[in-house]
Amino acid sequence: MRVFHLITHFDLGGAERVAANIAESATPGIHYHVVEIMRGNSAYTPRFIDELRSANVHIHRSVVPDINWHFLVQRIAALLFPLRMLYIILRWRPDVIHSHTETPDLALYVASLMLPKRLFRNVRIVRTIHNTRLWTGLDGVGRRVEAFYRRHDASIAISHSVRNAYAERYGMEAPIIHNGVAEEKHPQTFEPLMPDRINILFAGRLEPQKGVSTLCEVLKRLAADQRYFFTIAGDGTQRQLVEQTISSGGVDGAPLTNARLLPPVFSLASYMSSFDYLFMPSEFEGLSMLSMEASINRLPVIANRAPGLSDTLPDDWPLMVSDNNVDDWTALFGSYLPTVNRQQLVDKAHSFAVEHFSVRKMQERYEEVYNK
Template sequence: MRILHLITHFDLGGAERVAANIAASTTEGMEYHVVEILRGRSDYTTKFVSELRAAGVQCHRSWMPDISWHFLVERIAALLFPLRMLYIMLRLRPDVVHTHTETPDLALYVSVRLMPWLFRHTRIVRTIHNTRLWTGLPRTARWVERMFVKRQSNVAISDSVRDAYAERFGSVPPIIHNGVSEVPQHPWSQLCQGKVNILFAGRLEPQKGVRVLCDVLRMLSADSRFFFTIAGDGSERPLVEQTIAGDENSRPLTNARLVPPIYGLAGCLASFDYLFMPSEFEGLSMLSMEASMNRLPVIANDAPGLRDTLPPDWPLMAHANDTDDYRRIFGRLCDDAFRTRIADRAQQYARANFSIRGMQQRYEEFYARSRH
């Protein structure tokens, strides 16, 4: 069986990581290809492509530059993609086309509408990675989702994603949880010795709770027990920079620093003491699962797609990003025995629920069961 994964770009991202993990399957009789819609161009791209090729996955690079500007470039890429898709389909004749995230979803939708005959004997599978789809694009949502529902293509990655989709579009997709693996750990050289090192890693966008992060930084600005490393970039980076630098009403923070995204982050998660995730919403957070799998406890907001990754009654969970909850949580973090106990609990939960091999097998069963 030949499976073609469509992703936005070969770059750092949860959905891209899921596609790569599925495509790295060693199941006999499965041939995997990964196609990007926009050409990835970060430091991570080369490593990502090399990793896939080493696993025997064929990678198909795009010529369309990856420029984020009000979703305009993504829409142009989606409208132009059918020309490339025609070539790929005639050359590879895949049994399954599996799409991830909105740009590939839209590109595939346009291709199917323009060339329905091309997909007559090809199964379409679509993983829903988020609880919120097509923000600000209601008409596009109606068109695209009608196709996926009619073809019974959808797979949700968590209960929260399934329920959000069912409420909005009236269809209840099956669930296949994302999978992550334990990664050999190596020390991260920039830790602040003698402190409780807390990591925030991800896109500096509203979805990730950046404003709450800044509130907590200010709340703990005088607490010398903690040191925060904020690794990432995005539209709210100036807010983080301003918070750390201080202003006329506050002093510069001495217990926090902003660094670029950490490539290969999974391999150094155990260097930190805690991961801070005040996200407003997630699909099913890969970072949270990777942290738990590698014994890094997560301080989390009780948000859809994030709470699903952690054990029930998780003691480091804040409700609705409540500052008082975070004040209580941070008051417990200097207890080493407590940290060891909850790190063990989180790892056991992740091992039982989020293995990569289990995810691969469930998708491959879905592919085989759905063939025409």
């Protein structure tokens, strides 16, 4: 069986990580390929490619540059994809095509319109829904693409929140296969950390979805609290907001002395055990890989009670705030967090992640779908 995963690019991302984790399965008789729609070109790209190749996964690079400017570029990539899809079908005869996120979803849909239907006659179409919100600002495109995937009974949700949001909008309940994460076998020390402080990590894309504005408000509220030190690792359209907050968000416009901004950290999971807590004020998620990786690597998560994020933690998890209420965040950091038994939280979250988010369980569930 030949299974082709379509991803946006060979780069750092939750959906890309899921596709790689599935493709690295060692199940006999299944040969995995991973295809990028836009050509990844970050410091992480070579590592991602090396990882796939070391697992005997066949990779297919794109020639369309990955320009993070406007959805127009992604549309162009989708329109050009049918030529590559034609070559892939004629050369490799895939049995399964598995799409991840909106750009690959659109690319495969366009290919289905432009190529002869007989080419897809014996191909199983699978698609993972990674987020609770789809096709923002592109409702018309979304309706047509979703009709295609509903006809193929292709969609799989990664969490209850994702399934419920999809059913509410598109009228179809998708089965659930939770993402899987693995415990880091070679943890590393993150340098430098601040001694005698509670070291808090915020990591991810600096975009509205990740609650960056809330992060900045919390940093301002805690400007004079020297018990904490925040390491913010990431990049994105709201980078300038974070920079401004750190440079002038202190008392009387002074720079913050308890926060710093770093570029994205690759192999982040290997450094997680160095920190005391992970801060995630996300507005919404699909099923947060970052939160699951933190729990399984013994880093407690401080989280907004958001769809797709709360699913990754026990129901009675105490380090959660509803609706990103800044007063509640201030109270949590101000008086509650210093009093908790951190080791009990570590053990509780780790046990929950091991039970619910196994990589091998995820691989086996998807391979059952492929074999239908």
